[in-house]
Amino acid sequence: MRYSMHMGFHDGDASQREAGARGAVKGRATMRDVAKRAGVSLKTVSRVVNEEPGVSAATIAIVTAAMDELSFQRDLLAGSLRRQDRRSDSIGLIVAGVDNPFDAIIHRAAEDAAAANHVAVFAASTNEEIERERSLVRAFTSRRVDGLIIMPCGRDQSYLEPELTAGTPIIMVDRPPVGVAADCVISDHQNAAKLAVEHLLAAGHTRIAFLGDLSHIASLQARKDGYLEAMQAAGVTVDPELMAIDNHSENAALGTALRMISSAHPPTAIFSAQNRVTQGVVRALYERNVHKKIALVSFDDFPLADMLNPAVTVVAQDPYTIGRLAAERVFERLENPKLPVKTITVPARLVRRGSGEIPPPADE
Amino acid sequence: MRYSMHMGFHDGDASQREAGARGAVKGRATMRDVAKRAGVSLKTVSRVVNEEPGVSAATIAIVTAAMDELSFQRDLLAGSLRRQDRRSDSIGLIVAGVDNPFDAIIHRAAEDAAAANHVAVFAASTNEEIERERSLVRAFTSRRVDGLIIMPCGRDQSYLEPELTAGTPIIMVDRPPVGVAADCVISDHQNAAKLAVEHLLAAGHTRIAFLGDLSHIASLQARKDGYLEAMQAAGVTVDPELMAIDNHSENAALGTALRMISSAHPPTAIFSAQNRVTQGVVRALYERNVHKKIALVSFDDFPLADMLNPAVTVVAQDPYTIGRLAAERVFERLENPKLPVKTITVPARLVRRGSGEIPPPADE
DNA sequence: TCTCTCTATGACAACGTTGTCATGTGACAT
DNA sequence: ATGTCACATGACAACGTTGTCATAGAGAGA
Numbered sequence: 001m002r003y004s005m006h007m008g009f010h011d012g013d014a015s016q017r018e019a020g021a022r023g024a025v026k027g028r029a030t031m032r033d034v035a036k037r038a039g040v041s042l043k044t045v046s047r048v049v050n051e052e053p054g055v056s057a058a059t060i061a062i063v064t065a066a067m068d069e070l071s072f073q074r075d076l077l078a079g080s081l082r083r084q085d086r087r088s089d090s091i092g093l094i095v096a097g098v099d100n101p102f103d104a105i106i107h108r109a110a111e112d113a114a115a116a117n118h119v120a121v122f123a124a125s126t127n128e129e130i131e132r133e134r135s136l137v138r139a140f141t142s143r144r145v146d147g148l149i150i151m152p153c154g155r156d157q158s159y160l161e162p163e164l165t166a167g168t169p170i171i172m173v174d175r176p177p178v179g180v181a182a183d184c185v186i187s188d189h190q191n192a193a194k195l196a197v198e199h200l201l202a203a204g205h206t207r208i209a210f211l212g213d214l215s216h217i218a219s220l221q222a223r224k225d226g227y228l229e230a231m232q233a234a235g236v237t238v239d240p241e242l243m244a245i246d247n248h249s250e251n252a253a254l255g256t257a258l259r260m261i262s263s264a265h266p267p268t269a270i271f272s273a274q275n276r277v278t279q280g281v282v283r284a285l286y287e288r289n290v291h292k293k294i295a296l297v298s299f300d301d302f303p304l305a306d307m308l309n310p311a312v313t314v315v316a317q318d319p320y321t322i323g324r325l326a327a328e329r330v331f332e333r334l335e336n337p338k339l340p341v342k343t344i345t346v347p348a349r350l351v352r353r354g355s356g357e358i359p360p361p362a363d364e
Numbered sequence: 365m366r367y368s369m370h371m372g373f374h375d376g377d378a379s380q381r382e383a384g385a386r387g388a389v390k391g392r393a394t395m396r397d398v399a400k401r402a403g404v405s406l407k408t409v410s411r412v413v414n415e416e417p418g419v420s421a422a423t424i425a426i427v428t429a430a431m432d433e434l435s436f437q438r439d440l441l442a443g444s445l446r447r448q449d450r451r452s453d454s455i456g457l458i459v460a461g462v463d464n465p466f467d468a469i470i471h472r473a474a475e476d477a478a479a480a481n482h483v484a485v486f487a488a489s490t491n492e493e494i495e496r497e498r499s500l501v502r503a504f505t506s507r508r509v510d511g512l513i514i515m516p517c518g519r520d521q522s523y524l525e526p527e528l529t530a531g532t533p534i535i536m537v538d539r540p541p542v543g544v545a546a547d548c549v550i551s552d553h554q555n556a557a558k559l560a561v562e563h564l565l566a567a568g569h570t571r572i573a574f575l576g577d578l579s580h581i582a583s584l585q586a587r588k589d590g591y592l593e594a595m596q597a598a599g600v601t602v603d604p605e606l607m608a609i610d611n612h613s614e615n616a617a618l619g620t621a622l623r624m625i626s627s628a629h630p631p632t633a634i635f636s637a638q639n640r641v642t643q644g645v646v647r648a649l650y651e652r653n654v655h656k657k658i659a660l661v662s663f664d665d666f667p668l669a670d671m672l673n674p675a676v677t678v679v680a681q682d683p684y685t686i687g688r689l690a691a692e693r694v695f696e697r698l699e700n701p702k703l704p705v706k707t708i709t710v711p712a713r714l715v716r717r718g719s720g721e722i723p724p725p726a727d728e
Numbered sequence: 729t730c731t732c733t734c735t736a737t738g739a740c741a742a743c744g745t746t747g748t749c750a751t752g753t754g755a756c757a758t
Numbered sequence: 759a760t761g762t763c764a765c766a767t768g769a770c771a772a773c774g775t776t777g778t779c780a781t782a783g784a785g786a787g788a
Binding site: 144 | 392
């Protein structure tokens with residue numbers, strides 16, 4: 001709608017190759033070059049490229065031919081500089097790790113939504129490092145992205161104020177922002193976690209361990225609160241030995257889980273609050289051969305969770321919907337910058353597969 | 365080295381918020397605004413931002429203060445337009461699907477390498493659609509990316525000639541280019557596939573099925589050739605019933621595998637040539653409860669492959685190295701555009717975990 | 729024939745930055 | 759006092775595009 005990807009000037013022939021192979025290329029053809037070749041003015045070329053009205057069919061044909069001959073390709077950057085809306089037709093996506101399956105699905109959803117608007121996506125990973133989050137925001141805004149989708153890892157996003165003031169739409173995903181009012185698309189972490197723990201409690205478990213990833217991440221806090229809320233509501237005292245956060249990697253989670261399992265008072269069930277953590281826990285359970293004895297519920301689904309033995313019961317979020325809604329919100333806000341700040345909650349659901357339905361041992 | 369991400373002008377205070385909340389924002393501060401406020405010329409501001417020599421310490425202080433007050437952020441797009449090297453400090457990555465684990469690891473590697481050069485990464489998915497590959501290339505080159513990393517899905521990349529002529533470094537990953545000379549970083553698909561099939565042959569299997577994904581993908585062809593080569597070398601005739609390609613999804617592979625398993629002459633071993641296909645095959649084997657009877661070797665490793673029962677024997681590629689080398693090659697070529705075209709082969713290795721070591725039934 | 733309108737086109741400035749060149753200033757040697 | 763020079767700074771053009779305005783020419787109506 002805003003502009004159409006112009007067709008027809010990408011099928012360059014190979015005859016130009018020699019010039020390129022020689023090294024010192026003359027460079028890319030500009031509208032000026034096309035204009036000269038077509039014997040028209042620069043502005044007329046611009047009109048043709050942008051399919052503006054008021055150009056005769058004959059002129060369009062001449063200009064189009066010249067564009068093809070020079071394999072002209074319009075410079076979107078230069079155009080964006082001059083155009084008054086200043087749109088770069090790009091957005092920035094900042095997640096914890098583009099190679100994390102959960103984040104990658106958000107990425108894909110955002111890409112799909114962006115592509116529908118002829119918008120390209122810059123993607124980058126914070127690695128859960130606070131300083132990196134900030135420097136990525138700077139890197140993207142100085143490239144004048146039209147909007148940002150951020151999975152914030154820091155404790156404070158107030159540094160985004162100038163950007164919001166400047167009018168850049170910023171949408172948080174997976175975790176609510178802190179210290180700043182911005183749109184946000186999240187699962188209801190706390191209630192979903194509560195549901196998972198209630199499920200274990202209902203089966204009779206009381207020694208339920210909580211394993212989480214990094215404590216500075218807001219969603220981990222919410223999941224922990226859900227765990228504590230469920231335990232408290234059931235009148236079960238939490239053994240501090242059974243709470244372990246800051247498992248920064250799969251291996252760390254593996255170690256933590258092994259230690260718990262081997263302790264004097266092991267848990268009878270484990271609630272694992274993140275997908276990488278779950279993978280470590282699964283390995284620990286198999287390694288000690290207690291995967292059919294200790295119950296497990298994982299926050300976040302993961303590929304092949306249903307193929308394990310027992311299949312892993314999970315709280316499944318809906319990352320595709322989260323990413324899609326976030327991107328759509330960016331475009332809504334570009335249309336109408338004065339939209340009030342909104343938090344969108346995407347439902348998560350408990351998927352019972354077996355590991356979460358293991359009962360506690362009879363002697364407990 | 366080329367420019368330093370300027371520090372100090374991101375900690376905007378919240379006092380400006382009102383102006384932003386009012387709606388019609390005046391817009392972003394430019395160097396001109398900073399210059400006016402600091403009482404210096406535009407060019408001096410530019411010098412300070414770029415840390416060029418020849419500015420007095422006092423002036424630097426004044427200008428820096430003005431930048432902070434206006435939360436100035438330099439416009440990289442405008443700069444790139446004027447600068448003679450025309451670098452946008454961005455590259456484009458085009459893969460089959462950013463949410464495919466293999467592709468996502470390539471993405472992460474490319475991002476890491478790019479970040480080290482202060483370069484941002486556009487990422488997008490072809491979905492294995494040929495036309496989409498072309499339109500993504502157009503979308504990225506018209507944004508003047510400094511280089512492209514492409515996982516080509518089409519049968520012909522000659523449409524890239526004009527771009528190569530224009531001097532854009534283009535590196536193929538995972539699959540060699542067709543119809544055009546471009547750098548390429550790949551696994552030796554054919555030999556790796558051959559190794560996998562030889563492994564099954566050595567255990568005594570002869571009825572070895574081949575399941576692949578889309579036939580227009582070059583790597584699938586190579587893997588199939590490796591399969592055929594190994595079978596032929598062993599003097600084993602291939603039953604056409606045991607070869608199935610164009611399984612476009614996990615579900616398609618599931619259906620194909622179920623059909624083969626249930627046929628009059630089922631295979632005793634399966635070579636699955638792609639990660640999504642493998643997931644379908646695994647489901648089929650479990651569904652028919654033959655996962656401990658029919659051997660399986662998968663091309664591409666996947667998370668938790670070692671937790672299944674039996675654990676899945678795979679040909680493991682090294683996607684991180686592939687992505688890293690591709691990105692590094694982009695930067696090498698930017699430094700020296702006249703580099704000869706090169707194909708880099710990244711080793712893949714057979715990881716024996718159990719599923720590939722199941723022997724054929726005794727009566728075969 | 730002389731306006732008047734409409735269509736097609738072009739001249740020019742501008743976007744925010746960087747590259748080139750000129751110039752003002754003071755220190756220092758002559 | 760004068761010339762030389764390095765240093766700090768600024769004026770101006772340019773990058774490739776789009777927005778604004780002007781204008782030449784064709785056709786219509788008086």
